[in-house]
Amino acid sequence: MKPLVLEVDSLTKHFPLGGGLFRKPVHVVQAVSDVSFTVAAGETLAIVGESGCGKSTTGRAIMRLTEPTAGSVKLDGEEVTALSSGRLQAMRRNMQMVFQDPFGSLNPRMTVRETLMEPILLHGVASGERARHWVDELLKTVGLAEHHADRYPHEFSGGQRQRICIARALSTRPRLIVCDEPVSALDVSVQAQIVNLLQDLQQKLGLAYVFISHDLSVVRHIADRVAVMYLGRIVEQAPAEQLFADPRHPYTRALISAAPRPVPGLRTASEPPEGDAPSALNPPSGCAFHPRCPLASDICKQTRPELGSVGAGGTLVACHHADAPAPVALEPAPPVSASLAARLAVLAAARQAAE
Structure with a gap:
């Protein structure tokens, strides 16, 4: 068993709004709440979810670029959140970050x-x-x-x-690299090169990755495990192969359904849920996904589900109906190599037409 590089336990980050120097904040944005996971040496944990779900805030809180409100972050067994500024600077030799916009992050x-x-x-x-x-x-x-x-x-x-x-x-x-949407700002033809480079470096150097992304085709290609976030909380965590083959949370199914398919005529699963995610200023009672969930019942509106083990594949799900079958069977997505090849073929055809 590979040694753990990163251990995150009950990580929480809330942003106060309003108030003043001597007044309590009027509102609190619950950006990240009770997030827990581990990453071993040579392993990639992907964090996925809609925009605003808290995945980038989680990455920044791990690095202490944003100070956590509560929780524990350990790098090689040493508590990061308790470090002084001097010791934190020394610790950052072992944990680095790759940002979304390469031009904006370079002087x-x-x-x-x-x-x-x-x-x-x-x-x-x-x-x-x-x-x-x-x-x-x-x-x-x-x-x-x-x-x-x-x-x-x-x-x-x-x-x-x-x-x-x-x-x-x-x-x-470093021992750990947090990759925050490292390929989303790049051309499709370049994305595969960067992903392959990251994988080669991981194999050579034994790096641990926290890979934050919304592109499920990239996540499926690079991740060993996937954590799905919704409104600041992890709602499902599983090995990548298991998650894509048998997603258990309705929100995970919706994400996979909404992912574009490069093969014409390939049917997706059920339609994505209607409406937008609730505000982190005032999250719904019970399960935060219940206003959009096709399986929602009274218990979903009243009691927030906790992450629990489902099945024998190492899947953790926060859902009262995790054992319920998917409304429509998911058709297997094509391999990422076929996906990227199809994208490149479309680009090549467009260039020829333009010429």
């Missing part, structure tokens, strides 16, 4: 070499000629050349900029 006034040298020198990874050599090795590792080191971010494509961000994350030799 436009710094060359690639300066960008990569900054964390290397800050954390004492190397110095002098060894640091310069380490920069060159990092660029080769992510598929760039040594001469790219003296260029600025605006001189690169989106995919190349994300490779630079990945190189920066690798510069301190």
Whole structure:
């Protein structure tokens, strides 16, 4: 059994609104509530859900870019939430982050070499000629050349900029990388290259990933386990293969149903639920999904379900009707390779038509 790198227990992040210096806040946004999971060395846990479900806030709270309201985050057994600012800076050598927008996360006034040298020198990874050599090795590792080191971010494509961000994350030799929508801002033709690069790096270096995404085709390809979030809480957690083959929570089924299918005529499952997610300012009583759920009953409106084991596949579900069959059987989605190949074929046909 691989050692645990990350242990998250009852992580909570609430944002107060209104009030003042001597007054209590008028409202509280319950962005993340009681989120718990673990990630082992060489494992990828994907966090998925609609926009506003709290998945990016969870990633930032793990890194303490946003201070958690409550809960525990342990990296290699050491409590991250209790660290002083100095000790936290030292700990960040072992945990790094790759952001969604590669251009926005790079300083436009710094060359690639300066960008990569900054964390290397800050954390004492190397110095002098060894640091310069380490920069060159990092660029080769992510598929760039040594001469790219003296260029600025605006001189690169989106995919190349994300490779630079990945190189920066690798510069301190971390144990954990939190990837917050790392391919959603990229062209479809580049997404597969970045995902394959992340997988290759994981195999070589034994990295643990928390992979935040809304693209289920990418998640299915890269994830070992998947946690599905709705309105700040995990409603289902399972091995990736198990989750896509037999989703148990109605919200998970809705996400899979809403995912685009690249093969013409391929039928999806039941229609996605109507309406928008409730506000995190005033979440519904009981199960937060009950206003949109086709299986909702009186108990769903009154009592919030807790995560519990369902079946023998390691699935955890927070649903009073987790044993209920899906309204319409899910047709198996094509492999991600076929999905990406179909997307690339459409792009190629569009380019030929334009020419």
